[in-house]
Amino acid sequence: MNRLIQSLTAAAALSCLGMFSVGQAKAEPAVAQTDRSHYQGKWLEIGRTPMWLTDGCVAGFTVYTPGNAPNQVMVQDGCREGTPQGKLKTIEGIGTLTDSKTTKAKLRVRYPLLITFNYWVLYNSPDRSWFISSDPDMKNLWIYARNVPSKNQLARMVSKAKELGYDTSKLEFPKF
Template identity: 30%
Template sequence: MKRVILSLCLAAMVCAAPALAAAPQPTSKIDISKMGGRWYEIARFYNHRQKDCFAAAADWVRTGDGFSVTNTCRQGAVTGPVKTVKASAKVVDPATNAKVKMTFMGLIAQEYWILDRAPDQSWFILATPGGNFIWLFAREAQMSAAAKSAAVARIKQLGYDTGKLQFTPH
C-alpha cells in the first residue's frame, strides 16, 4: 500500500511540475500497426520515476482499442533487479496516431506525443505535451552511430537541450 501511495504522490508531482517549454506538435503520421513489439530506451531527460533505471524498454502489445504497454528497467545497474510498470495506451489523435494517452494503475493518465520518427520507424522521439520530458526509443538496444546522431540532431531541431539527455546503458 505504501508503494502505491508513493507512486501516486510522485506521479502527482510530475504532472504538477511547471512546463519548461511547450512541446512542438508531432511532425509525422505514425503507422500504428508498427508500434507493437519491443522498444529500447536510448536516452531520456531525467525524471524521478526512472531514477537509477538501467536497460529500460517498453513492450507494446495491440489490444482491441489501443495497446497494453509494459515498461521495464533494471534497478541500480544493468544486471539489477527488474522493475515493471504497466499501462494501457489509446490513440487520442487518429488523424496522425501521434498522440496517445497512457493510463497507469488504472488511475493516473498522461498524454504523450510521438514528435518524430525515423522514416523506417526504427526509432521515435516521445515527449510530454508540456515539454518537460523527452525519450528516444529504438528497435535495437544499441543504435548505429549514424542513426543515434540523426535522432539526437532531430531532438535539438525540435528545440530541446540535448545536453540534458541521459543515455540509457543496456
C-alpha cells in the same frame, strides 16, 4: 514494484501542479504521422529526460501490444536496477490513441492508481527503426529504437531532438 508505483503516483501529483502555472502558454509541438504498426513490439529507451522515478533504471524498454479496442494499446514499461543484468522492474498500463483517426501519434497511458501520462510521437525515422517522443509541453523527452544504436546513429538521434526544439543537454543515456 511498490517503489515504482509510489514514484509514479508522486510524479503524477507533481505534474498536476504544472497545470496551474502562470504566464504565456507554450505552443504544442507538432506530431509525426504514424500508424498502428508503431504500437507493436519492443522499443528500447535510448535517451530520456532524467526523472527521479527512473533513478537507477538502465536498459529501459516499452512493449506495445494491441488492446481490445481499435484505438487501444497495452503498454508495459520496464528497466533493470543499476546494471543491465540487475533486477527487472515493470509496470503496465492501458494506452488510448487520442488521435486515432488522424496522425495516431498521441498516446495517453493510464497506469495503476489512475496515474496518466501523455506521450506524443514527434518524429519517426524514415526507416521506422527509431522515434522521438515527448509529453505535450516538451518537459520530458524520450528517444526509442528497436536496437541499441551506434555512436553515429545516437548522434543523429540527439541532433534531431535538438532540431525539434528540445534542450538535449538535459538528456541521459542509460546503459544497455
